Amino acid sequence: NLGGATAEIMSDLLAFEADRRAVNITIN
Known part of the structure; x- marks a missing residue:
């Protein structure tokens, strides 16, 4: 179904x- x-x-x-947020936090 679509839902x-x-x-x-x-x-x-x-x-x-x-x-992506976790990667950014890890890099920074």
Whole structure:
């Protein structure tokens, strides 16, 4: 269903953002 796909994409985006933030914190 469309809602499930959207939620999956959103969670992937959130995970990506969290990973990028963690990398930035590690570098800095």
